[in-house]
Amino acid sequence: MSQPSGSILARQTLARLKARISSGEWPVGSRIPTEPELIEELNVGRSTVREAVRSLATLGMVETLTARGTFVRSLTPAPSLLLDALAAYHPAELVGIRRALDVEAAQTAAANWSAPLLETMESTIAAEMETVREGTGSVRCSLFHGVIAQASGNRLLFDLVQNLSMALDSSGLGDRIAGDMDPVVMLADHDRLLTAIRARDVAAAAHLMALHVDTQLRTLQASPVMTELASLRSES
Numbered sequence: 001m002s003q004p005s006g007s008i009l010a011r012q013t014l015a016r017l018k019a020r021i022s023s024g025e026w027p028v029g030s031r032i033p034t035e036p037e038l039i040e041e042l043n044v045g046r047s048t049v050r051e052a053v054r055s056l057a058t059l060g061m062v063e064t065l066t067a068r069g070t071f072v073r074s075l076t077p078a079p080s081l082l083l084d085a086l087a088a089y090h091p092a093e094l095v096g097i098r099r100a101l102d103v104e105a106a107q108t109a110a111a112n113w114s115a116p117l118l119e120t121m122e123s124t125i126a127a128e129m130e131t132v133r134e135g136t137g138s139v140r141c142s143l144f145h146g147v148i149a150q151a152s153g154n155r156l157l158f159d160l161v162q163n164l165s166m167a168l169d170s171s172g173l174g175d176r177i178a179g180d181m182d183p184v185v186m187l188a189d190h191d192r193l194l195t196a197i198r199a200r201d202v203a204a205a206a207h208l209m210a211l212h213v214d215t216q217l218r219t220l221q222a223s224p225v226m227t228e229l230a231s232l233r234s235e236s
Contacts, residue, residue: 013052029147106209108152
């Protein structure tokens with residue numbers, strides 16, 4: 001029997017990888033096997049694996065980070081219609097709506113997190129710490145925020161957060177925000193968020209997320225919502 005052509009084999013490989021992500025075998029925030037591991041496990045060639053992983057990235061399901069590997073961003077492909085619609089809005093508008101969703105995700109995650117997702121949040125921050133310590137790349141908020149949204153237990157909230165992240169990244173804004181923010185400050189924000197979520201402190205998780213995203217709004221020269229806590233922090 002003849003072997004499938006390269007493009008057919010890549011589509012088959014893509015389907016297998018998508019199934020493992022969609023099933024939750026590889027949860028959001030987790031690192032998928034390396035290229036050599038996938039080649040051996042799937043019994044396909046290097047070019048087939050690369051094409052399949054590139055397709056996953058195009059669908060918004062994974063993100064490859066320099067010197068860190070390829071990480072799961074979403075359990076489902078991003079609807080192109082939604083991404084096209086979001087492209088019509090100003091970056092500050094996207095981040096503003098993202099702020100509202102992130103605050104909701106943080107406070108709901110604090111109330112609802114499960115042990116496996118708490119572990120994923122912890123491993124995501126550990127990877128960020130390694131990146132900052134070794135200076136191997138910029139820290140991107142999208143992975144950690146995606147895991148928080150998943151930990152909320154609200155699938156619609158998770159999908160909206162992920163699609164907004166992909167819209168920001170496709171516009172180049174994700175790279176701009178990451179480049180403008182001090183990675184040490186960003187990591188400290190993430191660590192405080194995780195501490196509040198782990199403690200199931202709903203109010204603190206919401207406030208800390210609002211402050212964190214306000215920093216991103218300032219990089220866009222947009223006016224963040226000035227909460228009482230944010231005002232106290234700016235005066236200190």
